[in-house]
Amino acid sequence: MNSLTDAVLAVLSSTDGEWVVRFTDSRSAALPVTDLAVTRGDAVFETIAFFDGRPQALEKHLKRLASSARKLDMAEPERDLWTSAILAAVAEHPPWPELSVKVVLTRPQAGEDGTVYGWVHVEAAADHSKRRNTGVSIATMSRGVTRAAASEAPWLLMGAKTLSYALNMAATREAHRRGADEALFLSVEGFVMEGPISSVVMRRGNDLLTPDPGIGILEGTTQQDVFAHAPSLGLKPLYVEIHKDELPAMDAVWMLGSGSLALPVYRIDGTDVSTDPEMTGRLNHHLRFGRRA
Structure with a gap:
């Protein structure tokens, strides 16, 4: 074989x-x-x-x-x-x-x-080694739901990982049409949710931020591992509401996935943003070698 x-x-x-x-x-x-x-x-x-x-x-x-x-x-x-x-x-x-x-x-x-x-x-x-080093660009786009949709309409199955991924793949193709590598979903109010196949984590000072799963997103296993490891990196993990307008001011943004690990984001909607190569390396070393089953 x-x-x-x-x-x-x-x-x-x-x-x-x-x-x-x-x-x-x-x-x-x-x-x-x-x-x-x-x-x-x-x-x-x-x-x-x-x-x-x-x-x-x-x-x-x-x-x-x-x-x-x-x-x-x-x-x-x-x-x-x-x-x-x-x-x-x-x-x-x-x-x-x-x-x-x-x-x-x-x-x-x-x-x-x-x-x-x-x-x-x-x-x-798939080989993600290059993207772990060079990073990815993302395009933000509405998912067409409010941040209260998960509680108001549980039949939408937000937060469940089902095979119904046509919407996710359509969003990825739209990101490519916009010249970006990945998509980042927003609520209709403009609050950050998740990527089609990834979670999003941001650093602002010593705070490590991610949207609360209650907004109707999948609870990321890789994101959980990063948050558990955050205190050893001198970072405080927080679940918070993050508006799209706050993204450019973040010290670093990562898209996280089980196989891709931590991909640094270097451009959002065509605008270059800050990256943190040292922290990216530390996160990926932990995810690649340190976490357990």
């Missing part, structure tokens, strides 16, 4: 509460065309990074997977089963410095036999 091009797929299925795990070729695996994960994106997922064979924030990812399942009125995944399946799938892949592990859980198909499917897909991760 060529670890650059090939992948490992573990498929989990349960009809009567008894889960079966089997490995199959990811290029020939099949799902029913009526599966709700395919037809409606009605499923939940997580993407977990493995560095040198070591999982990053595995427990936090599985906890968030369970939270997403609850929000979609799905049965929660069995933690021990999924942990074993993930580790077994990674063990099947040849050793590689950075792996990306996507975990998906579907709901039973109405009118069928009640089988629940899930899968663990392991492949070599």
